[in-house]
Amino acid sequence: MDLARLPATELSALYAAGGTTPLEVLTAVEEVIDEREPELNALWVRDDPAQVLAQARAATDRWRDGEQLGPLDGIPLTLKENVARAGVPMPAGTAGVEPVVPTTDAPVTRRAREAGLVVVGSTTMPDWGMLSSGHSSRHGRTISPLDPAWGTGGSSSGAGVAAAAGYGPLHVGTDIGGSIRLPGTWLGLTTLKPSAGRIPLHAPYLGRVAGPMARSAADCALLLRALAGPDPVDWTSLPAQDLDPDTTRLDVSGLRVAVWSEPGCGVPPEDEVVGVARSVADRFADAGAEVVEIGPWLTQDVLDGIDLFWQARSWADLSRLDADVQARVLPYVADWARRASDATGTDVVDAYHCFGQLQAATVAAWAAAGDPDLLLSPVAPCAAPPAELMMPYPEQGMGHINFTVPWNMTGQPAGTVDAGRMPDGRPVGVQVVGRPFDDMGVLRALAWLEQG
Template identity: 65%
Template structure:
């Protein structure tokens, strides 16, 4: 059975594939792999998904599909609200919520005929770059169960790499879509701020596609993008031909950023993989120029401090019993904000604007390139039981040094798999584009993506 959404959609259209058979086979994969992978917070009723598949098959048979992806399976991260479906924020201490309306993402999937197979897990409040959760336990890599999936879109990443259908939607506030991308060998996109409307917009937050190919990411963008009155930050309607995500390299001006200048510097193998990817673009006719670091450690510490304060507000409202159920690593992390003054919190908040200002200035100083290539993270997949890549000595957020700036500027940033380490772990490259040029990023990803998946 084809694994990518493009092949499924083509098979449905020509009648060589049936949504019923596809969903049934994927449900068998989930049945076999879920006990080990632990990707799903909620698994939707299997018989109901088969009924939806039958309805999609009937629509295709009568020439009335709801859209090109009618009958294609999808999963949604558990913080993307679905009416009547429990949301736990991945935290055993938080009070679960059952929304009474769909988020824009869930509504658009339903209206396009996609079949939601379940809600994927996340770590406590989405504040870990791993699959460790007090509510759900440990989510493991389908490539090797001893490896992390990355996070916070941990379940979405595991589902994508594990064969739970071709399309998955994660969310990203500092790297949570892209980090699973690099550690699982996926194609993922954090789109431009406001490109995909959210039911709970917040500074830096974005929802985006996670898949095995850049083309599939583009197909899902065609469903999810566009303005929505629920999200006051959503972008105006723009005519984008998402089907035109084919590689386009010749004549591009590409910035190459490998030395972060703050946080943890990238491992030599990671740097070599990014430089090799840049070399491939240069060989295909792109002009590649290196750029120097522009951000400093104090800004990363300020961003971390504000996030601590935000999560401390949630934690401090819990009862002592509920606080005891929060993941100890998170409880310790949020406690760092216990004694912050209002002035200190506001100083931390101002670091977001400073990151944005310096990053935009650095982009302009680089000559307004078409794309920028960098590592996604300093290192590769770490043990599944570990909450963060660098969990000690206050370095919890030091690995988001390459990803976080683009959440602040709102620029689109994706991941493409470009190789394996000598240990056989996936290596990814981050592809960043100009503001609002999501299609350009997808084209860059298409030119580079070489997935290690079967």
């Protein structure tokens, strides 16, 4: 058995049956990291092997004695570097700041520990999370394990690479406009941007979520259940909800499924990418679902406003740095942020209002489609871009998040699943969006699509 690449569901069953132990699994994962990490550069911090082994031994003893903390006890996990861990520096991917060193764990970290998950390290991200690639002034470039010529996506670049390379089965990324789902589609993963507030954050922010990145929907469901639930640290966190992790229960017949292939703004999707999404829609139709067309409903001025607001937010950080320190920030990100240096207060307020306009237009389009059970779309306009690019379309800024960012703003759950290939072998995912708060409905649809 390739223990490092087995899903968490299988590992849990093997632990229960005595077929393997957390210590054996961790050893296998550490061997993969030893072999691949010098090339891939997915980890910002690799935890002290002695401490990690001690956690795995403790979990092994608990399973042996029938005192396991739950189904994920002893399963290896990585956390994105912007998920706080007490004592672990958080540089936000940039060399332009002295890393913050948190004194307490984020809710995600705390719940991972409570579930017995064995954290092996913190994964890399680009400067301030503002790139959809693996480039960072702090870390250098994070490399795709599928092909070094292909981009990784971002900003959860290290988490996606760790998932694809076999650094264990479970990984946590964050997403404010597509940062979980873009690595998902370009690295052939299954991912979930959960409902807003489903997994509590230590620093809530409009559109931001933390969510699972894995190689199966069933694994995402197990991790979601372990991390979800209200927390006083996050005033936006949702009330408790029963999240049955069984992803096998889905009756496709009778579902209403919308297909969205024309966003109305940003970069138009490539024909092959649209073809993959439509082939997935055909599968639903063949299984008895009612498939309807939706969109376009977005406008370029709204996407440009969102881009400007994020530029202004980053300019606020950059402008406070001394000139010599600013020079350490990735030039592409610094130049992008400086575009807001002449923005007036009115400009920034108008830009902020674009988030509300996006929310209203998206909710109206969903209602016009007859309140579908699910929506299918491309994840991005293209498959993995060339690895040397900072952004998939460098001259068009955020033009590639046209399919992903609406669901951050409405708060609806949206996941990705590997659904096809380009002629050159690059993976192409499809995005599955659910009704508000129906995270498990999305995961069950992803699991159904994984069956092929």
